[in-house]
Amino acid sequence: MEIVEIPAQEVRLSSRATDALASNRPVAVTRYGRRSHVVLTAHQFELVEPLLELLEEGAVVPAEVLMSRDDLELERLLAEDREPSLGEEALIDELLAEASTS
Amino acid sequence: MPLHLAELRRGRIVLALFPFAAQFPVRPADGGGVETVEEYAALRRGRPTRVAVDVRLRPVLLLHDRTRAEHGDVVCLRISSVTESVRANASFSRIERHEHPFFFHLPSMLRRYGLVEDSVIALSSIGTVHKSAILGPRHVGELTRHEMQVISERLARILSLDLSPAIAARARELVVRLAQRGGSGAG
Numbered sequence: 001m002e003i004v005e006i007p008a009q010e011v012r013l014s015s016r017a018t019d020a021l022a023s024n025r026p027v028a029v030t031r032y033g034r035r036s037h038v039v040l041t042a043h044q045f046e047l048v049e050p051l052l053e054l055l056e057e058g059a060v061v062p063a064e065v066l067m068s069r070d071d072l073e074l075e076r077l078l079a080e081d082r083e084p085s086l087g088e089e090a091l092i093d094e095l096l097a098e099a100s101t102s
Numbered sequence: 103m104p105l106h107l108a109e110l111r112r113g114r115i116v117l118a119l120f121p122f123a124a125q126f127p128v129r130p131a132d133g134g135g136v137e138t139v140e141e142y143a144a145l146r147r148g149r150p151t152r153v154a155v156d157v158r159l160r161p162v163l164l165l166h167d168r169t170r171a172e173h174g175d176v177v178c179l180r181i182s183s184v185t186e187s188v189r190a191n192a193s194f195s196r197i198e199r200h201e202h203p204f205f206f207h208l209p210s211m212l213r214r215y216g217l218v219e220d221s222v223i224a225l226s227s228i229g230t231v232h233k234s235a236i237l238g239p240r241h242v243g244e245l246t247r248h249e250m251q252v253i254s255e256r257l258a259r260i261l262s263l264d265l266s267p268a269i270a271a272r273a274r275e276l277v278v279r280l281a282q283r284g285g286s287g288a289g
Contacts, residue, residue: 063260070192078182078224085183087218
């Protein structure tokens with residue numbers, strides 16, 4: 001993977017960001033509320049670099065490996081979605097009414 | 103009234119009886135309880151068994167046309183309404199911005215999708231429903247061709263489908279065709 005290396009003097013990070021990186025927490029840089037960049041420690045990057053290379057090559061990577069804990073939790077929540085919403089109930093009534101008149 | 107066959111087209115949203123995945127312990131209808139899949143295999147082998155499985159009438163997205171009468175099953179994706187706990191999940195903002203590769207957001211647009219609430223499709227929630235289990239008399243909404251293209255790409259990714267040989271073969275075919283056209287034009 002081709003990485004552009006720049007000296008630390010060229011980057012200005014807030015103390016909040018440097019503190020987070022010092023405790024191995026990634027720092028996301030946002031622009032208008034959306035993540036534009038994520039800063040990792042060198043050690044963290046070493047862990048994900050092989051995966052980034054595989055993705056760059058277009059290799060088939062199992063989706064599960066690419067899912068965060070939040071993604072997996074969301075999948076579980078959606079799979080356990082047992083209660084019909086008010087909108088779904090209304091839609092059932094609507095279709096039943098249409099079926100009885102047609 | 104069941105849905106008319108002509109309604110069963112890829113990209114349409116219908117209400118159908120969608121099952122929750124069967125999990126152990128199960129209670130066969132002919133009595134007894136089976137605690138584990140190993141116990142089940144030893145007792146029942148590969149024979150069909152009637153067990154109680156939860157189902158729910160819910161919106162689903164049809165993944166292919168099933169307008170011919172010969173086919174009984176339709177492959178689809180489960181659609182879930184966005185609840186407070188879904189909205190509170192850290193991944194939801196990416197889903198809402200259409201940036202998440204494994205989910206698809208359907209904003210509440212009654213006219214297009216026929217859904218009153220914001221909804222989400224988990225691309226891993228593929229299932230089949232029987233045609234007789236789809237509530238008519240009509241589909242409730244529909245995705246555009248572009249939206250279905252996005253769904254297709256995300257499905258290929260989440261199912262780890264290696265499409266590169268098929269794409270390469272298609273590209274070779276196009277190059278040959280272009281070369282032939284160039285050759286015949288020059289002559």
